[in-house]
Amino acid sequence: MKLPENQTHNSGDPNQILESLIHSIHHTQSFKGKWSLIETKLNDLKNLLPDISDFPPNPISDGLIRSLSQTLSDAFNLSVTCHTGSNNLPAGKLKTQNEVDSVTAKIDNHIRDLDVVIKSGVLHDGVVSSVPVSKRDSVRVEARSLVTRLQIGSVESRTFVLDSLIRLINEDDKHVLIAVAQGVVPVLVRLLDSGSTSDIKEKTVTAIARVSLIDSSKHVLMAEGLLLLHYLIKVLESGSGLAKEKACVTLQSLTLSKENAKVIESRGGISSLLEICQSGTPPSQAAAAAVLRNLTAFADSKHGFFEENAVSVLLTLARSGTALAQEHSIACLSNLIQGDDVINMKLLIVRKQGFSVMRTFWDSAPVRSLSVVVELLSELASDQRLVEPLISNGFLPRLLTALNCNMLGVRTHAAEAVYKIGYNSKTRKELGELGFIPPLIRMLEGKSVEEIQASAKALSVILIYMENRRVYRKNLQGVASAVCLLDPLITNLEKKYPVSILISLTHSKKCRKQMVNSGALVHLQKLVAMDVEGAKSLQEAIGGGKLFGVFRRK
Template identity: 50%
Template sequence: MKESSAEPDPIRDSLHLLCTLLDSEIPTVTNFKGKWSLARVKLTLLQTHLTDFSAEFPNASTSNPLSLHLLDSISRTLHHALSLARTCQPHQLPNGKLKTQSDLDSLLATLHRHVTDCDILFRSGLLLENNNNLSTPSKREATRSASRNLITRLQIGSPESKSTAMDSLLGLLHEDDKNVTIAVAQGVVPVLVRLLDSPSEMKEKTVAAISRVSTVETAKNVLLAEGLLLLNHLLRVLDSGSAFAIEKACIALQALSLTKDNARAIGSRGGISSLLEICQAGTPGAQASAAAVLKNLAAFSEIRDNFAEENAVVVLLALASSGTASARENAVGCLSNLISEDSEGLSNLRVSVVKEGGVECLKNYWDSGVPLASLEVAVDMVRHLAACSGAIGEVLVTEGFVQRVVAVLSCEVLAVRVSAARAVHALGMNSNKARKEMGELGCVSGLIKMLDGKGVEEKEGSAMALSVLLMHPANRKVFRKDERGVVSAVHLLNPSLQGLDKKYPVSLLASLVHSKSCRKQMVAAGASVYTQKLVEMDVPGAKKLAESLGRGKIWGVFARP
């Protein structure tokens, strides 16, 4: 006898069960008619989805593993629905009212999930992709397809299958930053945020995936777009998550804490207290990441009061003294940001840093052999402390920070050079002793070279430093001996050079204008033209400099008979 070659059609079988339910069984139920009316709505939606699948993707809907799994689950549910509908037909319920009602509520929830899963699978594009049957996709297209598949699997099916899909997604994301970019473009972030409501194990994996996304610059804006929903989830992890989840949440918060609104939200929701606790008792990795988040938050003046209320200085100094290299750098960076602006409250913070041993801590950090790039936060902290008062500036001078700052003024790391120049300005503002000492250490020549630096920040930093150093006569003498100095400073007056505060080169040149040779150099380099434009722009000191240059011309006329 010849066997039938007809293959089973799960869509056709499910549609047949749906017709039986809708046309024959549900109309004859006598119990829970209201709930069965709701079931009818869900079943009708399911019928529409399955009909669409059959019409548009006759092959893909049965050959795609995801669709096969879903159709199998739908078939089992429909058989159960058929049995339950027949149970509800007699006036006397064989299983009792409560049990039957519970079974019916469970059926409604399952039908809702099936309708949602069908909609997700339909919109994912996976069935269309399978229908097109690309034989040799490019690597990028293969990654895009894998991402879509995993994102869909994260939204449908059982918790176990979702967990497996998450493991695969984590593997994909960690392979390459490009994979992260592709997955984000396919819509993984909103799906991950919804999964943060999952049980603990799945939640941990989800936080790990979000933290990985946060490390890719091009993906950060997508995370930021999730707003307070994502932020609140991560803050809850800080208080109740595992050590692993806390560390990953801190990594994600580094990206989210860069905006003022998020910083305010973190401050108002107790985030600073939680982060400081992690700095004290978290894993080494979590301590470093928590300190990095705090460093971002401390950059916003609106929430610095929260740091003072939590006694943050003591915690941060302890971490800066004993944490990992990364934790120490971030702790010093946070302290630097905390004391970075003038106000009564911030002045108290600066004094608190000094009283709690901040200068000694800073010295130890500087001398511990950290990489040059990691010294930027330390140099910035010196600058902010020096700007606090002459007394603290004198402490820094006594503790040898003049030598330390001058030593990195000519290093190869641009950011450190710029910070060092600004620190020279701060140290010299209130201390003639510091100005003299820095000049004797030879930093004037190094700063003159920086006047011709490629970046505007380097040019401005050197002009700032020199405007203070040239208050000392010996430093002016050194400056005048360098042929490049005056000309380079005049070039900074050019209004077409954008982003540079002109008051610093104006101040620098004003300290030299009484020298006849320097004045001639300034005029020859075009200072008279530039200063007239700066006068119109109301740049401080420009009018007085212009007048001094003008008087020099007049006196030059009468210099000889």
């Protein structure tokens, strides 16, 4: 059938081309079923086009209209070739069928894109307003446009849009919040599916990692749940070096959740992370070690490390990685050997030259990073068989330096290590002679309950050795500081440790007098009622009770 001359596929008006196409479809002889389906889709398009034309010109809608017009024009030309029977098709039946299927898919994409644009609200941004636009509103408009464009168009256009998005959110943390409010996270997660190119995946993971660095946006990533974790694990397995690094940056936030940590382990994430620690780029090694550090904080996740030769990998990275990678690796080892069922792993660390790694890091790292290696030392010292090797490897002078530093966490872990090292008279004597008592007394007046308790525990052990008590008594604040800790109003502090310190000093009449003058009896009355270990003995020793007379006076 000959078409009217005014129904031409060369027109730029999609409505006119669409009507011409529908008219042409009625005359097709080949693939009538497929063309009938296309006609149904065209009717959906007819319903969407008015919603686009109701708004002023907009770069997004203008681009869609141009692309749609081209597709409809190509479909019109194709439909004309199908006016003959399938045996007379110029390009042959199979090729023409493929072309019809391709047109169908393109029309589906246009319908989806138009629907996205209409629902996004981005068309409203083209409406002229007399109200001045603020910087924040301008960023919001740009972010909404970018989020919309990420959902439409070709792979090439989405790659370009991702570059623009990354530039925007890297400019300011507030821009990240605005983009998140415009719904960028679910859109980015969908871009990580298996159909995306490696370039898109790399840029997408980079954008997601930037979002993960903003605390107030992390809950949006958490809400994506298993789907996001699944995609990130895939990136760990087969992504580029940069993609792996950025995936690990995101996982650092997500693996603070015990549930997510379990998912990572159950899906082989530990193996992938250890592989990155072995052969990844230096930044990706540090990021992977940070994720492993989070995972080892959960006891349920440790089983996977026992099966993956993790100790050797982590020690190697702690010896040769970047400073940050070393810190995270040592923290992993410390987490792994916490508990009573990891004796073999502690011995393995020692056999694989762990002391050498620890010394090197200790002597080269800034003070703020020492907490992890001091904590590792403390965990190793909980096995009494390792105490003498620790001492012979020169860690006591290092511990003393740690006790005198200005970092709270370092001092606290150092005091905990001292408590474990002082398990016999020989080591208590060494601790006293090296000068551990004065800094521990100073720590009794610390602002952190954790620091105070750690130092009180350490002193309660050190003062078991008689000569160390003389050193303690020489400190003018020692008795008063310990008495203050008896106050029941100081909560979350085990009173048995300051009680033990004071009991060890009751042989001295001067110390007993100091205790009374400092108000110890008032506190002890309450502690006795609370059935605190040693409180009654201390009360009787300094309060003139039946035990008072048995002590040798000085």
